[in-house]
Amino acid sequence: xxxxxxxxxxxxxxxxxxxxxxxxxxxxxxxxxxxxxxxxxxxxxxxxxxxxxxxxxxxxxxxxxxxxxxxxxxxxxxxxxxxxxxxxxxxxxxxxxxxxxxxxxxxxxxxxxxxxxxxxxxxxxxxxxxxxxxxxxxxxxxxxxxxxxxxxxxxxxxxxxxxxxxxxxxxxxxxxxxxxxxxxxxxxxxxxxxxxxxxxxxxxxxxxxxxxxxxxxxxxxxxxxxxxxxxxxxxxxxxxxxxxxxxxxxxxxxxxxxxxxxxxxxxxxxxxxxxxxxxxxxxxxxxxxxxxxxxx
Numbered sequence: 561x562x563x564x565x566x567x568x569x570x571x572x573x574x575x576x577x578x579x580x581x582x583x584x585x586x587x588x589x590x591x592x593x594x595x596x597x598x599x600x601x602x603x604x605x606x607x608x609x610x611x612x613x614x615x616x617x618x619x620x621x622x623x624x625x626x627x628x629x630x631x632x633x634x635x636x637x638x639x640x641x642x643x644x645x646x647x648x649x650x651x652x653x654x655x656x657x658x659x660x661x662x663x664x665x666x667x668x669x670x671x672x673x674x675x676x677x678x679x680x681x682x683x684x685x686x687x688x689x690x691x692x693x694x695x696x697x698x699x700x701x702x703x704x705x706x707x708x709x710x711x712x713x714x715x716x717x718x719x720x721x722x723x724x725x726x727x728x729x730x731x732x733x734x735x736x737x738x739x740x741x742x743x744x745x746x747x748x749x750x751x752x753x754x755x756x757x758x759x760x761x762x763x764x765x766x767x768x769x770x771x772x773x774x775x776x777x778x779x780x781x782x783x784x785x786x787x788x789x790x791x792x793x794x795x796x797x798x799x800x801x802x803x804x805x806x807x808x809x810x811x812x813x814x815x816x817x818x819x820x821x822x823x824x825x826x827x828x829x830x831x832x833x834x835x836x837x838x839x840x841x842x843x844x845x846x847x848x849x850x851x852x853x854x855x856x
Contacts, residue, residue, distance in 0.1 A: 665739025
C-alpha cells in the first residue's frame with residue numbers, strides 16, 4: 561500500500577461521522593463527498609496535504625491549485641479563500657492539516673547547525689510535492705491519532721520529524737524564515753498579530769510600524785511581499801471575514817454586525833462585503849445558511 565493510500569484510509573476512518581473538518585488535537589482531517597462554495601478564513605501557520613480530490617486557494621491575486629500528493633505550507637496568519645472543486649461520492653476529497661510550530665522550527669535550526677538555504681522572496685505560502693520521507697512521517701502521525709495513549713507518548717517526536725523534513729524539503733527557505741526571529745516573516749507575524757487585536761478599530765500605519773520596531777517603508781514592503789496585500793487591506797479582510805461568520809447566525813442584523821466589526825457606514829460595509837464575497841451581506845448569509853457549509 562502506498563503512503564497516499566494508507567493516509568486516505570486512515571483519514572477517512574478518523575473523519576467518519578463529521579460532515580466538515582475534524583480536529584484531533586493539532587491535526588485536522590477532512591473527507592468530503594461534495595464540492596464546496598468558496599470559504600474565507602484567517603489561516604494560521606499550517607501544513608496541508610491533499611490525498612485525494614483537489615482544492616483551489618487564493619491569497620490576494622495569487623491562486624494556488626492543490627492536487628493529490630501536494631503539500632501546502634502557510635507560515636504566517638494569512639486571509640485565504642478556498643474551495644474544494646473536485647470531490648464526489650465515488651472519489652471523495654480527502655485532506656490533512658497540521659498546525660506548524662515556529663518554536664519547533666527555531667529549535668531545529670539550532671540543533672541542525674548552519675545551512676546554505678537561500679532567502680525566500682515570495683509570499684508566506686507555497687505548494688510543492690511531498691517527498692516519501694514527509695509522507696512516511698505523516699502516515700505514522702495518523703496511526704498515532706487512533707490511540708490517544710500512543711499519541712501522548714510519541715506524538716511530539718513525529719511532529720518534530722515532520723518539521724525537520726519540511727525544513728529540508730523544497731520549501732526549506734520559507735520554513736526557515738518561520739523559525740528565525742530576525743526574518744521578515746517574524747516581522748510580518750508581529751504586524752498581523754497587532755492588526756488582528758485591533759481589527760475593529762481605526763489604525764495608523766505609523767503606530768503599527770512603531771509597535772513592531774521598524775520603519776513604515778520596511779513594514780509596507782515586507783508585509784505586501786508576504787501577504788500579497790497592504791496592512792489596511794489585511795485589516796479589511798479580517799473585518800469582512802468576521803462579519804460573515806456573525807451573519808450566519810443573524811442574517812437580518814446587517815447594520816449592527818457591520819458596526820461591530822468597525823464600519824460606521826452601512827453602505828460602505830455592504831459595498832465592500834459584496835465586492836469580496838459576490839453578494840450583499842444578508843443575501844450571502846441566507847444562502848450559506850441554507851447550504852450548511854460554513855465552518856468557523
